[in-house]
Amino acid sequence: MALKEQLRSDMATAMKQGDTATRDVLRMLLAAVKQAEVDDQTTLDEAGVVNVLTKQAKQ
Template sequence: MSLKEQLQDDLKSAMRTRDKERLAVLRMLMAALKQREVDERSELDDAEVLGVLEKMIKQRRDAETQYREADRHELADAEAAEIAVLEHYLPAQLSEAEIDAAIESAVSEQGATSMQDMGPVMGVLKNRLQGRADLAVVSQRLKARLQG
């Protein structure tokens, strides 16, 4: 079963159980997926669905941070609840050791020796780690590796 089919099944289940919060988040996600399909005129595969999921989670994390800084805790808690629903559909996250191993592998494959090689290495890592690791963290660790 594809990730998109799983989302549709969970949407129906949320309707049946009258889980309003989960239903609202899943409807929002399905609308974003449908919009992307219409824009690109193609069916999304699991990797593209993961990309949309990650983007939505990142947006909500940014909003949550801003709400907390503005002392709007009720809105921040609502964003955190949406993040929890969305994160359920991400694959298991990699440990720091697994991320470091992936970085080392990509660096050796690309023959990277300096910061000028960061772009191609990040391209490889993005394809391998999408949905399984926060790419901002991966970028920071890669940067430290290439500078050190």
Template structure:
């Protein structure tokens, strides 16, 4: 079952069960996917849908930190709920050992030696770790290795 069809089925289930908060988040996800499809005039594949979900997740995490610093715990809690729903559609996250091994393999594969090679390595890692790792964290670890 594709991610888009799973979202549609989960939306129907949330409607039937009356789970309005979850339904709202799933509708936001579907709207973001549809918006990108309309803007680019393409049908998004699985990797592109994961990209949309990652972007939404990053936006929510940024919002949580901003709300917490502003003392708006009620809004931060709403964002955390949305993060939980979005994460349910992403593949299992890589643990530190797997991520380190993936970074080492990408460095070896591209022959990267310095920060100038970071773009090549990040392109490879984005493809391999799509939806399974926070790319900001990956970037930090890669900078430490190459720097």
């Protein structure tokens, strides 16, 4: 399973379980990935997604 799909799946699980903290973090990460895709006008590959997640972890 690709990393973006795993993040989406984990977010759905967190929503079903009522885990708002995890849900909010995953939403933030997915938003950062989507913003990077819009900025670059391309679909990110696994390395690009990892790069975005690494940048978010540093913040």
